[in-house]
Amino acid sequence: MIFSFELLYEAIVFGILLGGFYAAVSLGLSVAFGLLDVPHVAHPAVMVLGAYCTYLLGTYGWDPILAGIALMPPFFLLGIALYRFYYETFEKRGSDAGVRGIAFFFGIAFIIEVSLILVFSVDQRLVEADYIGKSLTIGEMRVPLRMLVAFGVALAISASLMLYLSKTFTGRAIKAVAQDELALRLMGADPVRIKQWAFGIATAVTALAGAVLIVVGPVEPMLDRVYIGRTFCVVVLAGLGSMSGTVAAGLILGVAESIVLMHFGASWAPAVAFGLLLLVLAIRPQGLFAR
């Protein structure tokens, strides 16, 4: 192992960019799992679905980020439908939602994966845009432009989610339902409708994250499996439901992964997220930035 400060510096800069991207892909889960307690294991699969939809629009000449924004309304509806179904079949019946709820979302993830394989085959797909493939040279470092775009979009999503949750009426209602569902019911509000709305927003954000995913690199149908670890790691590390925590946790994971990547090689990188996750669960299960 060669150690140099220059390499470390480069790893940290790249890690911060990567971390912004990880935060972007985890924000949807931070709402769905962190705030609503839905064991949404299919979250990365929905994101990969979003990436493929972006690819489809891209073949018509759409810019990927623009396509991601255009995909948000249909994914919002998809999210509402998915939550409604989950609520009717599991939460409403109440009993044993844990085991079957998780199994349900795993089944959904499998169905999405295979449907993508059947439609697009197992080949990797990528999109084209002006900012993909170029890089900025700052001093001695070359920073790929696509990572900067991903980072920018990530910051924009997290900032707007944070504002939405703290400033708007519905946003506060979502936070309230996460804190105390019964109290909200006593105030005369319908928690199920609010949760449904929140899940829709989470899914819409995930669609945009999918667009960022395909900007950062080529996608293939089984890509979601790596991101199960990364997204849950970020959300748990953040402390459930904290948006600013999610960004911070994304950055921590990004920097950790990038340092391991540069010093030990790519074959060790996938274990970083899961190792970090186990460590957090063992030492501080409520997360670093618990609400």
Added chain:
Amino acid sequence: MTRRFSRFWIGAAATVVLAAMLALSGMNEYFFFAGYVVLQFVVLATAWNMLGGYAGYVNFGTAAFFGIGAYTAFALFKSLGAPLLVQFAAAAAVTGLLGFGTGLMTLRLRGIFFSIATIAVIFIAETLMMNWRYVGGAAGLPVLRPLPQAPFETYTRMLFFIMAVLAVVAVSIARYIEISWVGRGLRALRDSEEAAECSGVPTLRLKLFACTVSGALMGTAGASMPMYQSFLEPASSFSLNYSVMALAGAIIGGTSHWLGPVLGAILLTSVQQIVTVTISSEINVLVVGVLLVVFVVAAPDGILGLLGKLRRRRAAAGSPS
């Protein structure tokens, strides 16, 4: 009680004898090739159910135990040329230990947190094996099968018979856990961990026991994988598919009785084998996903639940009211 007891053991013995007769008969080789997979998932689903079904802890780490079992067996085979039985014993010991360690680290977590922690174990194990050059690293290695033991004509037939014996052993252990105080304790802690703890059930010790035994069985099921495939590589050995198949088998069959995972695994893998042969191997993953979702939504108690409902309805229709 004693009548049911002896009936079970007669059934178990009959299964082993039947498997031996089949393996020595002139049956088409493909039957054993497919039958091995079916039996392997009977073992995995049964093992999964010990923790997932009785105690309600959803373990997604099946692939980790399965893969580590396969790698343990292969490492012993490659370094010492160890015979199959030694490979099995070693795989059971190593994965039992892994189960104990995993349990110790993660069983204090509840619900989805436990599940995610067990997924983490898969990826960490896979990364370790990927970086272990001796057993082939990321690319994997071919495995040279030795000649089959005396009564069996081919190696696949022998493995089929061994897997049948392992399935009977796994089901017997599951049944023992189910009808003994261990099973009662696990069911109690599934319903309410606090209540169980308060009434003197040693919850952590029971969970650790279940995790260790189920891990050892999963690992043993994986131990013959290198020989069966004549090849070993990390990506397919630690595939999440094993985890989902084990869980799907148990949930589709019904988790409250030892018969559930057996029925579920047989149904699921048979449908898959048929679909693989007639349509395509991609669709067979879709089959798991769809069946899992359909059962979880429409028949939460699995096939056993459906059968029970049917029997009750028939009894209600038969009795004069």
